[in-house]
Amino acid sequence: MENTYQNRNDLMNEILVKIFLCLNVVDVAVASLVCKAWNKACHDPSLWGKIDLSTLGSYCFKKLNRIGAYRHTSLKMTQFLKHILSLSDGNTTCFIFNFYVYLTNEQFFIVAERTPKLKRVVLPQTGDFSRAGLDIVMKSWSCLESITITSGVSAFYLLQSIGKYCNNITEMKFSRGCNFEEKHALAMTKYTPKLKMLSIRTVATSLKALTCALDSLEHLEKLNICHCVIMDTTLPGTYMLDIEDLRHRLDPSSVKKLLYCNERSCLRCINGDDTNPDRQPGGPLEDIWGEDEITSLAHLPPPSETYRRTHPRMHSFMVRIWKSFSSGSGPSFLPS
Amino acid sequence: MQKTEGEESKAENEEVKQVTLMTSDGVKMKVEISIVYEMEIVRSFIEVNDADHSVPFPLPNVSSHTLDLIIELVKNEYDDEFMKTFSHDELKEVLVAANYLNMKTLLDFIATAIANLLEKKSVEFIRNFFNIVNDFTPEEEAEIRKTNEWVFQDLDED
Numbered sequence: 001m002e003n004t005y006q007n008r009n010d011l012m013n014e015i016l017v018k019i020f021l022c023l024n025v026v027d028v029a030v031a032s033l034v035c036k037a038w039n040k041a042c043h044d045p046s047l048w049g050k051i052d053l054s055t056l057g058s059y060c061f062k063k064l065n066r067i068g069a070y071r072h073t074s075l076k077m078t079q080f081l082k083h084i085l086s087l088s089d090g091n092t093t094c095f096i097f098n099f100y101v102y103l104t105n106e107q108f109f110i111v112a113e114r115t116p117k118l119k120r121v122v123l124p125q126t127g128d129f130s131r132a133g134l135d136i137v138m139k140s141w142s143c144l145e146s147i148t149i150t151s152g153v154s155a156f157y158l159l160q161s162i163g164k165y166c167n168n169i170t171e172m173k174f175s176r177g178c179n180f181e182e183k184h185a186l187a188m189t190k191y192t193p194k195l196k197m198l199s200i201r202t203v204a205t206s207l208k209a210l211t212c213a214l215d216s217l218e219h220l221e222k223l224n225i226c227h228c229v230i231m232d233t234t235l236p237g238t239y240m241l242d243i244e245d246l247r248h249r250l251d252p253s254s255v256k257k258l259l260y261c262n263e264r265s266c267l268r269c270i271n272g273d274d275t276n277p278d279r280q281p282g283g284p285l286e287d288i289w290g291e292d293e294i295t296s297l298a299h300l301p302p303p304s305e306t307y308r309r310t311h312p313r314m315h316s317f318m319v320r321i322w323k324s325f326s327s328g329s330g331p332s333f334l335p336s
Numbered sequence: 337m338q339k340t341e342g343e344e345s346k347a348e349n350e351e352v353k354q355v356t357l358m359t360s361d362g363v364k365m366k367v368e369i370s371i372v373y374e375m376e377i378v379r380s381f382i383e384v385n386d387a388d389h390s391v392p393f394p395l396p397n398v399s400s401h402t403l404d405l406i407i408e409l410v411k412n413e414y415d416d417e418f419m420k421t422f423s424h425d426e427l428k429e430v431l432v433a434a435n436y437l438n439m440k441t442l443l444d445f446i447a448t449a450i451a452n453l454l455e456k457k458s459v460e461f462i463r464n465f466f467n468i469v470n471d472f473t474p475e476e477e478a479e480i481r482k483t484n485e486w487v488f489q490d491l492d493e494d
Contacts, residue, residue: 015435018443022451030487033459033480036471060486076486083484 009037016041025051026061029084035275048088054122054290054299067285068126071102071136078107085114096122096299099286103127103152112140120146120171125289129153134161145170145212146197148297150289151177155184163191170219173199173297175289180228185212193217199224199297201259202268202288207232207241207249214254224259224293226266259293267291355382357391363400371410376438399472405430407443414445424467459487 020028022042032042060080070077085092092115097103105128112118116143123129129152138144138161145168149155155178162169168193174180180200185208188195197216201224212228213223230246232239241249243260261269271287290300353369354379372445373379378393395403405426412418422430427446434442454462463470472480 011432011435015431015443015447019450019454020448022448023454025449027454027456030457030459031454031462033484033487034462034470035468038468079484080486083486 006241009159012037013041013044017044017046020044020047024055025053025084026056026080029080029087030060032083032087035151042087043089045089045091048091049082050094050096051088052094052096052299053101054096056098056101064098067100068102069098069100071104071126074104074107076100077101078104078110081107081110085111088114090114092118093117094120097124099289103129105130105133106136112137116140117143119143122289124154125175125177125285126152127156131157134158135164135189138162138165142166143168146166146172147177148173148289148294148299149178150175155180156187159184159187163187165330168194169280170194171197171294171297173292173294174203176202176285178203180209180239182206182208182212185209185216188213189216194219196221197224197297198222199292199293199294200228201226201266201292202230204229206230207234207246209256210246211250214250214257221259222259222294223257224297226259226261226293227268228260260270267293351424356392357403358394359398359400359403360396365400365403365407366391367403367407371407374410374439374441376440378437381460381490397436397438399429400430402426402433406437406439409442409445414442416449419446 016038020031023031028042028047032039051213095111095115095118101124103124103126108127108129121141121144131154134157136155138158142165144162144166147158147162147169149158149172155174172188172192172195178200180203188198189212196219198213198217198220205225205228207230210223210225214220230241231239232245243258243262246258246260247255260266264270268288268291271284273290287300290298292298351370354366355369355372356363357367357372357378359365372382378395381393398406405422409415409430410419419427431443431446433449434446453465457465462468470477
């Protein structure tokens with residue numbers, strides 16, 4: 001039994017990794033600068049499969065809740081990204097940017113270059129997403145399977161870049177502020193033909209775009225249209241369609257693929273404008289970006305503990321709904 | 337309250353269910369089997385060998401003081417307040433012992449508790465709090481400070 005203590009350093013390393021697994025990414029980055037032993041533990045690949053910057057709160061990053069944050073003081077954010085990516089050593093498969101922090105071209109390239117195994121990425125609300133830049137980034141992300149985009153990036157240009165370099169896209173989410181037009185659906189049939197899950201909840205779209213996506217994407221299993229504004233552009237004037245209209249206008253096999261809000265049953269109705277007040281005093285934009293009825297496209301946690309204490313009744317209801325979404329049973333979005 | 341015969345014998349049985357552990361400083365301690373079962377390393381031994389529980393099971397890496405703390409922690413259902421009374425050395429010893437004994441719940445509990453202490457703290461604070469010596473060479477330290485300004489000064493949004 002004597003030798004158990006010989007490997008005391010390994011032992012402490014193992015324990016340190018266990019501790020660091022409970023920390024958010026900023027705190028791991030800080031821990032890596034405490035001493036050599038901690039630095040070594042912080043390189044453990046198990047810490048870096050997923051880099052989630054959605055909650056950056058720490059003593060070093062303050063006042064984040066404004067869209068476009070750190071746009072003019074990007075140097076330190078760049079240094080931070082470089083540091084965590086050097087710790088990750090290329091092992092990251094999921095990268096979630098911070099909703100509020102402005103992503104510069106340089107930072108975008110730094111992340112792409114150092115995450116060659118990336119499978120899922122969630123883009124921030126604002127950043128420098130030039131067409132040429134998207135091309136360079138997507139070239140690094142040839143393993144990419146899933147992406148959440150915001151109105152900060154041109155979906156059309158992005159799809160073109162994806163078409164050039166990423167052949168395995170199966171999931172896509174458009175966040176609020178995007179439009180989903182027929183040109184996007186057409187581009188998808190060409191550039192992301194393997195698409196299985198598509199979420200365009202809360203965005204503006206048209207009947208033509210929906211029909212095109214449903215008819216042409218042969219692997220499509222689910223299309224989330226909760227709270228979409230759906231326009232019928234085939235008629236003169238503007239005519240908004242609801243789910244009853246869609247049932248009449250689409251064939252039944254297509255309707256079956258739709259996830260829609262049925263009598264205030266979707267997460268947006270449940271979470272409402274006052275969700276997670278600690279996270280976002282400014283409104284629900286960030287929640288819309290992070291929540292999704294298709295769980296693999298969601299990344300923000302279910303309602304927080306703090307929220308449970310302040311809104312007990314609402315919380316239990318939300319958790320129930322959340323679980324039913326996660327398990328696939330529970331309130332159905334489909335007409336019975 | 338009167339006990340029926342069945343309950344009595346059941347209670348007796350439970351009393352019997354103790355395992356003697358021998359700590360590194362030679363102390364024999366009788367420990368309830370429910371607690372012992374959380375120690376994977378002992379449990380696997382007991383389960384395989386239908387051993388006589390009165391023969392002390394040796395734990396050469398765990399002191400009696402540390403084992404006392406662990407038993408108290410488990411008995412108190414992992415009470416945060418109780419753990420806060422530990423000195424850093426005690427905490428470290430409990431952590432090492434929990435790892436050696438392969439007590440998963442206890443390990444998770446302590447890891448989470450320490451992680452909570454580290455949350456949103458500065459490098460200097462952590463070094464002072466845990467009494468950790470900065471062993472980076474002056475050159476390394478200079479490089480760290482140069483490439484990691486984000487951690488050494490307050491960042492303000494524009």
